[in-house]
Amino acid sequence: MSKTLKDAKFSVLDLSPITEGSTAAAAFKNSLDLAQHAEKWGYNRYWVAEHHSMPGIASSATSVLIGYIAGGTSKIRVGSGGIMLPNHAPLVIAEQFGTLESLYPNRIDLGLGRAPGSDQLTANALRRGGKRDGSDFPEMLEDLRQFLRPYEQTGLPVRAIPGEGLNIPIWLLGSSGFSAKLAAELGLPFAFASHFSSDYTIPALQIYHQNFKPSTVLEKPYVMVGANVIISETEEKAKYLATSSQQQFLSLIRGRPTQMMPPVENMDEIWSPYERSVVQQQLKSSIIGTQEIVAAKLEAFLKETQADEVIVNTALYSHQERLESFKLLKEIVM
Template sequence: MTLPLSILDLAPVPDGTTSPEALQNIVSLARLGDELGYTRVWYAEHHGMPSIASSSPEVLIATAAANTRRIHVGSGGVMLPNHVPLRVVETYRTLNGLHPGRIDLGIGRAGGSDGRTLSALRSTDGSYFSHELAELLAFEEGTFPADHPFAPIAVVPEKVALPPIFLLGSSGASAAAAGQLGVGYSFAAHFSATPAAPAFAAYRAAFRPSAQFDRPHAILAVSALVAPSEEEARYLSSSQAVSWALFHSGDLRRLLAPEQASKWPLTPQQEAIVANQGKLWIVGDQQQVKATIEAQAEAAGADEVMVTTTAWSHAHRLRSYRLLADAFGLT
């Protein structure tokens, strides 16, 4: 069987473009994924980053779902510490009512930004994640004790279930919890150097069937860029490399064009950042990227691979996803 592939879209804002253009681009990518046979497209939640426009995944989800026919659309994810659990239940029930059977609810424990921005969001400490998740599920399932102050609350819209839940992780901390709850699990190998295999093994070992999932479903998220040649792919990936180095040096700016990035002078510290993080980026021609993704999926024990592609040109991003779909024979 063909390995299921999906798309993780951060709504990148390249240098020389505008945020409205980046937001419009999510529609063309979602439509392409729908046409090519990708399983799902998710939108990440990030705040306070000039190079990323995906601060409101639920708005992007509603827009993408309204402009596609088949593909699942969801959050990758809702950063629960930034939100009141009841509001999340209401929002994603509404989305699932509008687009039945096509919405996913990915939930993460991180804040998705720097400390100052998170304080403006009234974000809670990640240590409250288990409590917030339990509260969210209690609202959905109506399982508050009779004497709990939230027990009488009517959650609306009524008679609409939450979409399938996926817990997100980058270290394995959420893996066993995802299994015990009987939900899906997604591992962020696109930025985490922690091996995914132990997390997936813990998830499967702890898994208990639920109303949402009768079997485990593990998604491996990777960063990949495909071009007709390895040489071109590596040239285009210089945008991601330099932007990552600048970001982790405290220089927040939009994604640079490869013409600039390939000539950008990096300090020894920044070069070390790129050398370390670059090990996680899958860059090459169709067959090189396909072979690497298949090897990583097999090693991790993944049921599905979700791909995020960083390139300055939106046209090159679309081309990369086309080439990847062709390499894997998606339909």
């Protein structure tokens, strides 16, 4: 039976954007404000993502930011979308998330990816002495899971305290089939980055479903998909607001990442035809418009993906417009 808007859960993905002329401190305050509103509106979880060396993204110290947001809310689940595990020692992540779970019981999610969350030069700075391509991700994941198991089961000479024996849900994140297959084989929930890798969404979800093995964690597959969503009172205004995220992707293409820029009336004055095609390809799965337009497109998206949950990224220059977009989305889906 096809999934509908009322069947799926909806969550928030936040990169804690730093807008032009602003600061990381202001970005964090905005993130907490959005999380508090998301909790009030009934969103399921609030995830922040690890990125590095990005002037427009403040969420690089992801575990620290999770603690700040969890401390300022009371019931919404808070987690990582995700922690890029090859950037870290598994023991450190076990300790960090063991600390978070101890402080905020039954509210912490540990979403894991294998990309660096930045360019190769930054990856080299993060992964000194380690493999640069993330090929050791499965081994690192197993190490991490061992650290989180009860000591009575493992008898490890090195222990994650806090961490061991705590029930911290682990998700695998991906933008290709690699993590889809690994999540299926381990019986873990899977989150796919369809908000920037739309062409691989259905193949990856097929891999996950076809290879899924029930585990002590999950009896049946559980899928979350990412979506870029911008809602406003008119379609024209929503498209205008979306030019900020278009400019952000454009700066990445040019190799000169910037802070989140104000929206503009005409992107053709900024990008070349080639750049336009690249950005539009990258963001082609974005769902932009009025409540009616977005509701119809989200219904079609759920029908195609059959996802259990949608995690929404709304990258806007104006914090108030971002709040309004999530409020309008809540009216559609809840």
